[in-house]
Amino acid sequence: MVEKIGVYICHCGTNIARTVDCKAVAGYALGLPNVVVARDYLYTCSDPGQEMIKNDIRESGLTRVVVASCSPLMHETTFRRAVADAGLNPFLFQMANIREQCSWISENRELATTRAKAIVGAAVMRVEFNEPLEVQKVPMNPNVLIVGGGIAGIEAALQIADSGKRVYLVEKEPTIGGYMARFDKTFPTLDCAACILTPKMVSVGQHPNIELLSYSDVTDFSGYVGNFTARIRRRPRYVDEEKCTGCGQCEQKCPLSVLSEFDCGLGKRKAIYRPFPQAVPSTPVIDREHCLFFTKGVCRVCEKFCPRGAINFEQKERFIDVQVGSAIIATGFDLFDASRVKEYGYGKFPNVITSLEFERLTHASGPTVGKIVLKNGRTPESVAVVHCVGSRDNNYNEYCSRVCCMYSLKIAHLVREKTDAKVYEFYIDMRAAGKGYEEFYKRLLREDVTFSRGRVAEITDVAQNSSENGKLIVVAEDTLLSIVKRIPVDMVILSVGLEARRDALQVAHIFRISRSKDGFFLEKHPKLAPVSTAGDGIFIAGSCQGPKDIPDSVAQGAAAAANVLSLIDRKEVELEPTIALIDEDSCSGCKICIGLCPYNAISFDEPSGHAVITGALCKGCGVCVAACPSGAIEQQNFTNRQLTAEVEAICA
Amino acid sequence: MVIGLSTRFEPKIVGFLCRWCAYTGADLAGTSRIKYPPNVTPIRVNCSGRVDPTFVLKALASGADGVLIAGCHPGDCHYTSGNVKTIRRFKLLQRMLNQFGVEKERVRLEWVSASEGERYARIVESMTKEIRSLGPLEWKTKVEA
Numbered sequence: 001m002v003e004k005i006g007v008y009i010c011h012c013g014t015n016i017a018r019t020v021d022c023k024a025v026a027g028y029a030l031g032l033p034n035v036v037v038a039r040d041y042l043y044t045c046s047d048p049g050q051e052m053i054k055n056d057i058r059e060s061g062l063t064r065v066v067v068a069s070c071s072p073l074m075h076e077t078t079f080r081r082a083v084a085d086a087g088l089n090p091f092l093f094q095m096a097n098i099r100e101q102c103s104w105i106s107e108n109r110e111l112a113t114t115r116a117k118a119i120v121g122a123a124v125m126r127v128e129f130n131e132p133l134e135v136q137k138v139p140m141n142p143n144v145l146i147v148g149g150g151i152a153g154i155e156a157a158l159q160i161a162d163s164g165k166r167v168y169l170v171e172k173e174p175t176i177g178g179y180m181a182r183f184d185k186t187f188p189t190l191d192c193a194a195c196i197l198t199p200k201m202v203s204v205g206q207h208p209n210i211e212l213l214s215y216s217d218v219t220d221f222s223g224y225v226g227n228f229t230a231r232i233r234r235r236p237r238y239v240d241e242e243k244c245t246g247c248g249q250c251e252q253k254c255p256l257s258v259l260s261e262f263d264c265g266l267g268k269r270k271a272i273y274r275p276f277p278q279a280v281p282s283t284p285v286i287d288r289e290h291c292l293f294f295t296k297g298v299c300r301v302c303e304k305f306c307p308r309g310a311i312n313f314e315q316k317e318r319f320i321d322v323q324v325g326s327a328i329i330a331t332g333f334d335l336f337d338a339s340r341v342k343e344y345g346y347g348k349f350p351n352v353i354t355s356l357e358f359e360r361l362t363h364a365s366g367p368t369v370g371k372i373v374l375k376n377g378r379t380p381e382s383v384a385v386v387h388c389v390g391s392r393d394n395n396y397n398e399y400c401s402r403v404c405c406m407y408s409l410k411i412a413h414l415v416r417e418k419t420d421a422k423v424y425e426f427y428i429d430m431r432a433a434g435k436g437y438e439e440f441y442k443r444l445l446r447e448d449v450t451f452s453r454g455r456v457a458e459i460t461d462v463a464q465n466s467s468e469n470g471k472l473i474v475v476a477e478d479t480l481l482s483i484v485k486r487i488p489v490d491m492v493i494l495s496v497g498l499e500a501r502r503d504a505l506q507v508a509h510i511f512r513i514s515r516s517k518d519g520f521f522l523e524k525h526p527k528l529a530p531v532s533t534a535g536d537g538i539f540i541a542g543s544c545q546g547p548k549d550i551p552d553s554v555a556q557g558a559a560a561a562a563n564v565l566s567l568i569d570r571k572e573v574e575l576e577p578t579i580a581l582i583d584e585d586s587c588s589g590c591k592i593c594i595g596l597c598p599y600n601a602i603s604f605d606e607p608s609g610h611a612v613i614t615g616a617l618c619k620g621c622g623v624c625v626a627a628c629p630s631g632a633i634e635q636q637n638f639t640n641r642q643l644t645a646e647v648e649a650i651c652a
Numbered sequence: 653m654v655i656g657l658s659t660r661f662e663p664k665i666v667g668f669l670c671r672w673c674a675y676t677g678a679d680l681a682g683t684s685r686i687k688y689p690p691n692v693t694p695i696r697v698n699c700s701g702r703v704d705p706t707f708v709l710k711a712l713a714s715g716a717d718g719v720l721i722a723g724c725h726p727g728d729c730h731y732t733s734g735n736v737k738t739i740r741r742f743k744l745l746q747r748m749l750n751q752f753g754v755e756k757e758r759v760r761l762e763w764v765s766a767s768e769g770e771r772y773a774r775i776v777e778s779m780t781k782e783i784r785s786l787g788p789l790e791w792k793t794k795v796e797a
Contacts, residue, residue, distance in 0.1 A: 071679045072696070097694070100682030105773070106690055115690040122693065512730055514673070514766035522767045534672060534766055535730075578698055598732040621731035622702030626741070638697060640704065647707055650666050650693045651714035 003128055006037040006062040007120065008053060009098075010044035010069035016103040019112040025068065025098075028117045032124045036060060045075050050082040057086035064127045068096035068120045089132035091577075091637055096123035118650055125649035129641045136575040136615075140226040141325030142568045143168065147218055147507075150178025151550055152542025153330035154200050155557030156564075161209035163565055168322050169204065170232055171214045175279035177201055178332055182262065182356065184363040184370075186550055187410040188440030194365075198278045205280040214281055219319070221510050224619060225537030226325045226573040236315035238286035239272070243310035246274075246282025250302035250311065258290045260367070264357045267367025272302045277365065286311075326537040326567055328560045329521065331507055333498040333543040336390030336397070343458045344389065344494060349472055350375040352459060352492045355407060362414050372418050372491075380421045380490035384474045385411050386456045387427040391497030399518055401497035402547040405431045408495045409440055412449045423449045424487050426456045426476050434549070452487075454479040459492055498547040511538055520546045531560040536573070539563050578620035578637050584610050586632035593624035593633060663717035663783040667692040667776075668703045672730035673765050674722035680769030688773035689780040692720055699723065700761075701734030705745045708759060713791050718758040718783045722772070725763040735763070752795050757782045 007029040011017035022040035030038040037056050041049050044067055056062050065088065067079050072095040080090035098116040106112040142165050146153050149171035157169045169176070180186075181201075183193040204210055213232055220231040239250075254270035262275035269275075271291040274284045292299035293313060303311040338346035338354050346352050351374050353361075360366040361373070374380050385408045391401040405427065412423045430451075432441040445451070454477040463469045464486070471488035478485050500519030501507065508515050513533050514522040521540045524532035531539050541556040542548060548556065567573070582602075587610035594602045594611060601617035602624060604610075613624075613633075622635040634640065669675040675696050681688065697703060700723025708719045721742070723735040742761045749759055760779055764772045789795075 071682075073676065073679060097679075100679040101694055102682075102690070104682035104685055105688055107687060108690075111690045115693070118693045122695065509727055512728070514676075514728075516767045534676060596737055598734065619731055621699040621734045622697065623699060623731070623734045623737050626702050626704040627737070635698075635702065638702060643695065643697070643704075643707060644710060646695045647666055647711045647716075648714055650695070651664065651711055651716045 001063075003034045003063045004036045004061055005032075005034050005064040005066065005124060005127060006053065006056050006060070007032075007035055007039075007066045007124060008044050008049075008068065009038070009040040009120070010049070010067065011040060011042045012069060012099055013043065016069070016099050019103040019106055019109050020098060020116045021109065021113045024113055025116045025120055029066075029120055029124060032121060034064075034128065035124060037062065044069050045078055050078070053079070053082055054086035057083065057088050062088070063092065064130065065093045066096060066120065066123045066127050067093070068098045068116065068123065070099040071097045071101070091133040092127070092130050094123045094127040094130060096120045121652075122646040122649040125645040126642050129639065129645055130637070131639075133577045133636055136577050136579075137572045138226050138575060138616075140568055140571055140573050141228075141323055142166065143322070143324040144564055144568075145170065145218070145228070145230050145322065145324040145327040146330060147327065148178070148330035148332055148542070148544070149173075149176030149204070149212075149214070150330060150332045150542060150553070151180045151197065152332070152553040152557035153178075153328070154204055155554045156328050156330060156541055156561040157204055157210055158200065158207070159558055159561035160564060161207045165209065165565070165568060167210045168230070168232070168324065169210055169212050170216050170218055171212070172217045173275065174215050174237070174285045175275050175281070176204060176212065176214060177280070179356075180550060181276065181278075182363070183359050184366075185410060185414065187406040188434075188436045190410070190413070194278065201278065201280040212281060215285060218510060221327070224575065225535075225567070228324050228327060228537065230322050230324060230327070232320050232322060234318050234320060236317055237283060238288070238311065238313055238315050239283050240310040240312050240315075241281060241283045243308045244283040245308060247307065248274075249305045249307065251284060253301050253305045255299065255301060256290060256292055258287070263360045263367045264354070266357060266360050325573075326539070326564045327511065328539045328541055328557075328564060329507065329511055329513065329544055330541045330557060330560070331501055331504070331544045333547065334501050336496040336499050338389055338494045338496050340396065341389060344386065344456070344492075345459045345461075345472075346494060349459065349461060349492075351380075351472060351490060352494065355404070355411060355493055355495050358411055358493045362418065370418075372415060374490055379419050382422045382424070382489040383415050383491045383493065384424045384426060384472075384487060384489045385493045385495060386459075386474070387425070387495045388455065389494040389496045390499070392428060397497055397499065397518065399547070400431065402431070403549045404495040404497060406434070406437055406440070406549065409444045411493055411495075412444055413447060416447050416449065421490070424474070424489065425449055425451045426474065427451065427453060428455055434551075452476060452478050452485060463488075498543060501544065504544070511535065513538065513540065516546075518546070520544065531556055531563060537567065576620060576637070578622075578635060579615050579618040580613055580620065580622065580625055580633050580635045582611055582613055583632045583634070584608065586630050587611055588630045588632070590629060592627055592629065596623050596627050598623070661784055661787060663691050663780060663788070664715060665692040665718040665720055665779065665783065666711040666716045667694045667720040667722065668697055668700065668707065669694050670700045670723040670730075670735075671696050671698055673724035673728065673763075674700070674772065676766035677722075677764040677768045677772045680767065681773045682769075684769050686769055686773045688776045691780045692776045699729065699731050699734035700738040701731065703738065705741055705748075708745060712754065712758070712789060712795075715791070717789045718760075718779060720760050720762065720775070720779060722762045722764045722775070725765055728765060754789065754795065755786055757786060758789060
């Protein structure tokens with residue numbers, strides 16, 4: 001049978017038509033073999049655009065359709081559905097990308113038009129060899145994996161668990177809560193962070209549908225949407241979570257105190273500890289590095305005093321496998337390491353501290369019980385807040401960390417509220433975009449805070465006059481006054497930026513997520529799919545995608561949950577039928593393909609002497625197809641004939 | 653072949669792009685409106701491991717002046733290790749092309765992640781420039797003869 005091909009060249013408004021002569025491309029297409037209809041249209045993806053295609057299928061009896069428009073990632077599904085509506089198998093449709101990879105990359109109309117013709121020509125020659133295929137449908141496992149128990153992960157977990165679905169929440173720290181648990185107040189409302197966070201943490205801990213796997217991490221993630229297997233490493237706490245009631249006896253009796261990571265080393269904790277009193281789960285962990293039993297073989301005091309016999313020094317690291325249908329990655333951020341900016345003297349001057357250290361100082365249950373004090377215990381008389389440390393700086397991170405302006409204002413407010421200190425804010429630009437944020441800035445302008453516009457050049461203790469003696473001197477240009485200022489202060493707070501987690505690359509590998517240039521996880525589409533990733537069934541939420549404040553992180557957690565729930569409610573997922581098939585008559589039984597398959601989908605059938613592919617295991621990479629010396633393997637929708645047709649069309 | 657107003661040689665290059673990384677990266681170059689030469693015409697495959705070396709020879713024999721194979725960075729392959737198989741295959745292919753007298757600049761294997769639109773554009777740019785200076789391949793007269 002001679003095929004009847006219809007070709008549609010989309011203008012995409014002016015997105016394509018501005019650089020590609022769509023009429024000329026349509027005219028060229030009409031001259032290609034077996035093309036019976038070729039039209040150009042303003043918006044092919046619109047309802048009338050799709051109707052036009054459907055009508056042509058019905059009236060002209062088209063047997064193949066090519067649409068030249070945007071990337072297949074954008075509208076392939078749209079057009080496949082349209083041709084299917086008109087009764088044509090959706091795989092008899094071929095998309096040609098003349099927008100992302102043609103009109104948008106060129107300013108030269110002649111060159112772009114020539115390129116569009118080449119791309120359309122290749123699609124037309126290929127579609128001739130497209131075959132009708134059926135999509136594979138596989139059941140959707142309703143269980144969900146969430147990685148990261150910060151506010152984004154907590155929100156997602158609660159939303160999903162409340163709908164009756166099972167959630168495995170994996171957190172690498174001994175407690176959930178993330179950074180928010182360490183903050184004192186939140187901007188701009190000055191809500192107490194603990195008051196709004198801890199009830200949510202408790203809900204997570206008590207929820208019948210959430211299995212909280214703290215002090216754990218995911219080491220392997222395999223499978224595909226609907227059917228993933230996650231391998232989770234459970235690190236030993238040396239305390240039995242089932243038996244422990246969280247009474248805290250062990251912590252009280254433990255004779256060894258070490259610096260607390262939760263308090264940024266400003267306070268102490270015991271060798272058996274909970275990071276903070278409201279930790280969820282409330283089960284403590286034994287810090288093996290310091291515990292006297294593990295280091296010296298003596299003590300076991302916690303074991304003696306535990307009323308429930310929950311201490312277990314024999315606990316070992318163990319691995320569990322869980323089956324899930326989807327995953328949300330909410331692994332958060334790391335703070336910029338302030339010691340990298342040598343000229344600010346962090347680590348050298350004791351009273352130069354980071355914003356997170358300030359949060360712990362001002363926190364009511366922090367190491368100073370909320371008192372803002374210098375290292376010598378005295379209250380500061382003057383404080384400088386330095387914005388953009390590690391952000392908006394080509395030496396470190398080009399991007400704006402988004403939250404620092406607002407939390408710096410909050411810091412200024414808290415210092416003014418709790419002390420009589422004079423406060424100086426050194427900022428580059430004040431970024432207060434958000435509900436109530438600009439108003440909060442205005443409020444601070446009235447709170448007797450001195451704002452100085454310009455990046456801080458240096459923080460030094462070298463005094464030039466008596467008023468600078470014993471002080472930290474902040475040297476900065478005031479760009480509004482065009483003068484260089486030297487401001488002597490007692491305390492400097494560095495508003496450090498947010499960075500991708502140091503292990504983001506490993507996590508990206510495990511979940512096969514791409515990263516953007518700045519190291520954060522890459523969303524599927526920056527505008528329209530902000531919590532999706534290129535991998536079906538794998539979502540991202542919160543600051544692992546880029547710096548975000550609490551409301552945005554919560555919104556993303558909820559958005560990711562909604563995406564997951566919508567997937568689960570479909571009950572089935574459709575898989576591209578691009579699996580490989582073996583022609584048994586041509587297979588010589590050489591077994592080359594068997595070792596190449598990353599999914600062990602190919603086995604050898606001894607009696608018949610040829611290889612066999614298990615369709616359900618094949619993911620459609622096509623590695624075996626390219627390797628088969630007898631050409632016995634074909635990949636559906638990527639057959640040798642289809643791909644060669646494209647090559648020939650391009651080279652003709 | 654002559655494209656555009658200039659009479660300089662414009663190489664014809666076939667690009668095999670894996671759908672997960674390189675093709676998405678090339679899309680990103682467009683979305684970011686990065687301009688690059690139009691010489692590489694893309695063919696989308698699921699994995700760079702799908703690229704049968706025969707396709708490369710077919711392209712060169714049919715009139716292409718160069719072939720680009722672009723996939724996910726090693727370790728990032730959507731199919732775990734398809735690109736590793738491409739590396740091995742590519743080494744063998746390079747030796748064979750060398751024996752045919754095809755300059756190594758004409759066939760390139762590159763890694764482009766989904767976020768590397770800029771990188772994709774620069775690869776296309778440098779490859780086009782290199783092959784332009786080499787001149788047409790002329791397989792029929794140079795290689796087959």
